[in-house]
Amino acid sequence: MSCLTISDLYDYLEEGLSPERMNEVKAHLLGCRRCRRAAEERQLIAEAASTLPPFEVPEDFPERVMSRISRPKVKGSGWLIGLVSGSSLLTLISVVLIASGRNALEFFSGASQTFWESAKNAAVLTAKLAALISLIGRTLRSLLEAVSKSLSVLTSFLHPGVQIFILVLALGILASLFYGLRKKLSIGD
């Protein structure tokens, strides 16, 4: 008999050959040192692999699993949540109706009356606010018009050179005021 193949060797070690073939291989191993050493080597590795120490499982592992199983995630159930919420709302309304001793018509007419009262109050408040804003706008406009008219009257009396001088002077005063204030308040340091 020729030397063993790897498959023969493993099949022999795992007792996966027919009885006749097992005997043939056994006989060959007795007479062939090379194949015998190959078989021994593989047998040792298999023994080591089959007796590896187990991984430690935490004591509370089953409880952890059970806690996840008892609260499974429900995916794609938006309609179900909607249905449950709707039913809950209806139940709540029914309980309120029964507790208050009113019928559904009274309840809903009462609710709609409250809603319209609130809407009316909100509309009145909005109108008053709009009137106030419009008044402020009109006042500001008149003020700006008066300032503009005064300026145009002044410029018609003065020579353009004097106007430029006054403008430069005004700008200078403004700039010195700004820097003076900045220094006083230590802005930007």
Add this chain to the structure above:
Amino acid sequence: MIVRKYQQPLLGYVSRMVGQREMALDFTQDVFVKAYASLRTYEPRYKFSTWLFKIASNLVIDHWRKKKIPSFSLSEPLGRDDDGLTLEVPDDEPSVPRTFELAELRRKVETAMERLPGSLRELFVWRHVNELSYEEMAEIKDLPIGTVKNRVFQAKEMIRRLLEETS
């Protein structure tokens, strides 16, 4: 209780597949939760443990895909003409495993296992750690028994060569 019965073998398998203990514990929990959620699909003609390992294997493969961890299909050749199954025994050198004590050999085997391609490591763990039969493994992987057996032998030979490298 089912969890207590299967937690140890499943954790042993998953730990060696994903590497990190905390992740392995989470994955093992996922296996039980998924099994519970899909109990209706379980066919009693199969062993319950086989079904659990199939769920675990699918989770592991998903994890490998997401993390882009390379593995190869078991139905593809390894890229060697002889499929890595040529008898290699030097005549005069001492046998590799004999040079180690059993405890040391176990540690070396564990380390060598980590270096196996994922799909071969899976079969090796099932065969030696979980002691599944070739029929069970073939059922889980939906492959012919001959193919599974061949791949397990290849995994064993790779382990042996890796041990040889470290000796």
